[in-house]
Amino acid sequence: MNNLDSSLQAHSKLEQETTNLSLLRDRVDKYHDLSTQMSTILTIFEKRLGNLEQTILPVYQETEQLQKRQQNLEVTLTCLESVLSHYDVSQKVCELIHQGPVEGNIGVFLEALAKLRSAKDYFLSNNSQSVELENVTGLFNTGCEGLNQHYSELLKKHSAPLKPVELLDLIYIEDDSSSDEYTSFRQLSQSTREELYTISHWLEQELREYTHIYAKERGDVVLRSLQLLKDHQKSSSWGHEAMKPRHSGRQVDPKKNASTRMQQFFEKKANKLVCQLEQSTGISIKKASSHSEYLTSEDLLDGDQELDKYLVMLLGLQRLLNWERAIMREIIPQSKHNEVFSNLACNAIDLVVKDAESITQRISRCISRKEWPSALGIFSALKRVILLQPDIERTYDAAQREQLTKVLNKLQHTGAKALDHFLDVVKGESNTNIVGQSNVPKDATVHELTSNTIWFIENLYVHFDVIGAILQQDVLYSTQLDTILMKKSLQGEERNKALLAIYIKKALAELNLSIMNKCEQYNDQATKHLFRLNNIHYILKSLQQSNLIDLVKLAETDCERSYEEMIRELKFSYQKTWSKMLAGIAALEELPRPSQGKVKDKDRSVLKERFSNFNKEFEEACKVQRGISIPDVILREGIKRDNAEHILPVYNRFYEMYATVQFSKNPDKYVKFRPHEINAMLSKLFDDSA
Structure with missing residues (x-):
């Protein structure tokens, strides 16, 4: 029974599979027929598409050729128009070129020049024998000359020398003052500067010379401003003009003269340099509480007017050139800055250098005449010029700095000459003193040579930094300084003080010898001793009262004791009379x-x-x-x-x-x-x- 059931199931499955196989064969045949039909369709489509391409391709080719012909025609017409414009340009712009550029509308003129330049280039390349080449070239050159003339007239129209009072105010303003406060100097308005900038760069691109025009016109402004200031200095009003207030609420002392303003200016500059030195070194340095601490002695508070005038000229030059450099950056291409600035500043620097030479010559005459108060002014001038060196380094180029450095060197040489000549005077013959008298005082009092020597060295102390730098260049003093440095360590200003101490020691030694020689002019031994005693005692007390004795001790440790011993010996010698x-x-x-x-x-x-x-x-x-x-x-x-x-x-x-x-x-x-x-x-x- 079981076997019968299994056989029936197997037979049923076989029939089902047979049915499925038959169905699959039918579908495969159907798909094959569809593929054959599709292949046939595609083959027919390909043939028809090929026929279509053979029909359309000549049309495309003919259309492309027509487009090229059209483009060629357009290019030809454009070139023809351009060529025709080159032939017509001279007639179109002739009147404009001959009229010249108009201020405020420079673009139209430059556009006309650009057309002439384009025409000139065309004829040079295509028809160099053409008469039109001569026309456009001549017209272009005329336009460039007119542009140069306009450039010069524009500079002249908007450039005028500063009035002396305005320049003095410019000198004494703070370094960080806004330029807008001094519009009287910046006479070139923004639109004018832009127009000059446009012309400068156009001429630069065309390789046309224009820098000498700018340098001449602006250089004349600087030179005439300084000459007006110089003439003002010669007038009776010099030194008494009041400073104009920078702001309406600011009060200005009308009694403040030029020397006072100079002193305050350099005091601020000295303190500013001290602050910068403190920031760079981290060392606290005493600032100048009064101008006399760093710049001048109380006896010379009013200063040497001629030196003050020269320093004002030097400051004026520096201020003017600072402004000129700022204006130049807005007008002249950067590649020409050095050349233009050098030419612009040349004459003004020559003027100031010549003034410096006359100052040094005058001081040299004062030295030869033994006019020591005037001669001392050289050290104040040196100190102030040295304070200006950082500004000079920033303002001038290498050649100009070298030229102005010669001024500094000349002043230093004159200062060295003053120091040496004074020693020669002190060292002079026994019957010669500072004012040229040949007799010793009848009452055997302090000799004028002694009092003048002490006065001179006392006034040297306030200039120890400047004098130290001068003496350092002398091998005799530098060698003695090295000897001192072997015994004690000295830094910075202490070295300059030591150098001055060496000089004072030398002056005192010569003075002592001269006093000994002069005392021989007395016939009486007691008078000789008392004369020397008066002078030696005066020297010691003066050194002690002025605190110079501490300075001299840097070079001669036993200086005070030596003078005291000399006084005791002279008293003893006097008693023996x-x-x-x-x-x-x-x-x-x-x-x-x-x-x-x-x-x-x-x-x-x-x-x-x-x-x-x-x-x-x-x-x-x-x-x-x-x-x-x-x-x-x-x-x-x-x-x-x-x-x-x-x-x-x-x-x-x-x-x-x-x-x-x-x-x-x-x-x-x-x-x-x-x-x-x-x-x-x-x-x-x-x-x-x-």
Whole structure:
């Protein structure tokens, strides 16, 4: 039974599979027929498409040829129009070119020039023998000349020299002031600068020369501004003009003169440099609380007007050229900046350099005439010029900096000459002093050579930095500085102080030698000693009071002690001048001994001689020394005290022993002075009223 069921199931499945196979064969045949039909259709379509392409392709080719012909025709017409325009351009722009450019409408003129340039290029390339080439070339050159002329007239029209007062205000404004505040200087408006810029760049592209026009016109503005300032300086109003306020609320002191403004300007500049140095080094440096600390001495507060005028000119030049460089950047192509600026500044720099040469020549004459207050001005000028060096480095090119550096070198050379000449004067012959007098003072007071030398070196101290730089160039001073540096470490300004100390040491040594030589002109030994004592004491006290003694110690450690020892020796030598007078009355053991108020007849002549000799020599000494002046009160009273202590005890003993002795019929003839009278006469020595 089970087998029968399995057989039936298998037979059923076989029939089903047979049916499925038959169905699959039918479908395969059907798909094959469809593929055959599709292939046939595609073959027919391909043949028809090929036929269509063979029909359309000639049409396309003919259309392409027509398009090329049309393009060629258009290009030909364009070229023809261009060629015709080249032939017509000279007639079209001739009137415009001959009229020249119009301010504010430069574009139209440049467009006409561009057309002429294009025509010239065409004829040069295609028909160099054409008459039209000559026409357009001539017209183009005429246009360029007209453009140059317009360029020059435009600069002249909008450029005028600054008035002196305006330039002075420009000099003293702050470095960071806005340019808009000084429109009187920036006479070239924005539109004018733009027009000049356009012309400059067009001429630059055309390789046309224009830089000399700009340099000449703007250089004349700078030069004439400086010349007007120079003329103003010669007028009586120089130094008394008031500064115009930069803002309406600002009050300006009308009494402030040029020298004061100069001092304030350089004080600010010095403090600014100190601030910059502090920022770069991190070291705190004392700023100048007053102009005199860094720039000038109190005695020279008003300064040398000629030097002040020159410095104002130098400042004016620098300010003007700073503005010119700023304007030039807006007008001239960058590649021409150096060339234009060099030519622009040339004449103005020559003017200032010539002024500097005349200043140095004048100061040299002052030095040769020994006019030391004027000669000292060279160091103030040097200090100020050095303060301007950073500005000079920023403003000028290498050649101009070299030219202005010659001014600095000339000033330094003149300063060195002043220092050397002063030493020569101090060192001079024993009968020569600063003002040319040949005699030493009759009262043996402080010699003018001494007071002038001290005055000179005191005024050198405020310029120690400048003088140190000058002396550093001298191998003699630099060698001595090296010797000092082997013993102690000195940095920065201390080195300059040490160099000045070496110079002062040398000046004092020459002064001491000169004083020694001059004292020989006195016939009296006491006067010689007192003359030297007056001068040496004055030197020491002056050095101590001015604190120069500490400076000199950098070069000569024992300077103060040496002067004090010299003073003690001179006092001792002076006291010894009384010794001859006292020698006859001091040794009482060698004189006859009185007995009951009498001496032997043979001894009377000895006492007469001793009294007479003392009286004569004492009177002579008092007569001479009453005419001697000792200006210093302490020194004078000290010498009087020493005289009394030295003379009175000896005379008292002699007087007490022999005043009452009967050695003469006329004792008043010999015993002329009582001790108190001697003391009174000694107290009147060195008394000017006496």
